[in-house]
Amino acid sequence: MITPTLIFGWGNPSRGDDALGPLFIDRMAALQLPGVECLTDFQLQVEHALDLENRRRILFVDASLDAAPPFTVTLLAPARDASFTTHAMTPAAVMQVYVGLHDEAPPPCTLLAIRGERFDLGEEVSPAAASHLDAALAWARLWLAG
């Protein structure tokens, strides 16, 4: 059954703060909130446009080196950005694929970018990033209640 709210976090759990997206999903899924589906993957790709179908709203969650700590929130619009030229797409590009596939605007999508610091294979999540994760989860609870 398709739930009205999708939370999609991505990243590699074994690459330090890149784990923020999957960790966010683990913590959020543990709450077992009604009407909320939590999905994760290593990175975004074209087929994830199909996960946006029949939703009321979507929250994308990723680690970011650019975000102001502890996190930034951005309302997204579909975009033809250069991530189309990589194996890893941006959420805006995934939304653009949705537009191309369905010839309609995707559901409202928000990006929660959690500040990370280190991304090497085998590293643990940094203390600062763990703190940012807590703050992001608290914000998300409010977002879901809104």
Place this chain on the structure above:
Amino acid sequence: MSFELETAISPEKLRRVAIDPVSRVEGHGKVTILLGDDNKVHQVRLHIVEFRGFEKFIQGRPYWEVPVMVQRLCGICPVSHHLASSKAMDMMLGVKQLTPTAEKIRRLMHYGQILQSHALHFFHLASPDLLFGFGSDVGARNITGIIAAHPEIAKKGVLLRKFGQEVIRMTAGKRVHGTGSIPGGVNKSLAPDERAELLKDIYQMMAWSRDAVGMIRQLFEQNLVEYNAFGRFPSAGMSLVRADGAMDLYHGGLRARDADGNTLFDHFDYGRYWEVIGEDVKPWSYMKFPFFKSLGPDDGSYRVGPLTRVTHCDSIPTPLADKEREEFMAFDGGSVTGATLGYHWARMIEMLHAAENIKDLLHDDDIIGDDLIATGERQGRGVGVIEAPRGTLIHHYRVDENDLVIRANLIVSTTHNNHAMNTAAREVAKKYLNGREITEGLLNHIEVAIRAFDPCLSCATHALGRMPLEVAIVGADGTVIDEATRDHRGLTRAFA
């Protein structure tokens, strides 16, 4: 030994152009080109920042954790690492033969991976170059351009990939970080409702896969001279083959042929791969250059992947793909079998083969069986080899008496193809860039040659803002003469 255009005689006098990173490949790759005052190309090198921390990441882990942990080495082909490491641990446990259910579930997972990976590469990473032209407008030369101009093709690509991911989810247990394959077998078979769900769509996937083979054939017919010559060079090759010489992407012996087609070794036991394969190093690259020991490091480089697999096997054991292979081998007197862009055609034949295999496996009752694990006599070492989407993948482990991994060696497909990709880039640079003003469109020709191999650079990290493209022309004194930059938001500045 240095190959033509590998090392310039007086590099300090030359301008330097960098394609950094190479786009539409996984991970981080960079091409540097040294140009003389007349824009003559003096040196071309593909640098791949190979991460050599794999061994450290794996060492000290209990062996049963390895098939799950190694999936985190690569966000694009985690299933290939999952299966290669499982096969290595089978050997380590002394398991010589899996149960029928275990082997067929693993094969189903593998063909799902082949299908989704080949679909992504052809429809979304390669088709913009092939359908719009190598030097066409960079703003449209991407998947959204394909969606706009060829929506049906783009949709097929998305749905083929989604289907392959569903096969993986059902056989591995989860969309990502699957645990389905374990040392000695699998931990689940397919449920009847999962089987029925996949059967609903598989015939459509086979039809679309046939269409894709037809599409790349048509592109070759329309551009035969250019495609055949593009980045072409003679090369040795290696792949697994079944005992009867037929294609087998999951298991078999190693077959290698030199550039003239002479057999170097055949049905060689991959458990002793180091007897036939060496690894050379170059001072300018972190990535190793594997070679056939019988030919030596100077003459023993080779390529792996779809083109080698389709041309080296004696047949393909599914009828539709085998017919397409016969037509591919005969096309224009066999000329495409040596073309770098022939990789795309061979890749689509393999995608059809994967779809046919999935269909056959879904009709086999063994996939819903419950005999999942085999046992054997414990060994201290294990080697697992599969034909991953990009080519031969080798996992080699030693495990101590406490069941902890004490040594690991991985040779991934992109490492096997290191020399071949460098050679293809040089051939293209000689033909298209020599003596001309460098433009984005011309530089893309280099990337087209590299992308034909679909290199996976083993980098699964991707945090926002970390995927820029920077192309710089640098003078002999290190001064930046001109540059183009592109970040994750799009092309922000082109050449002056």
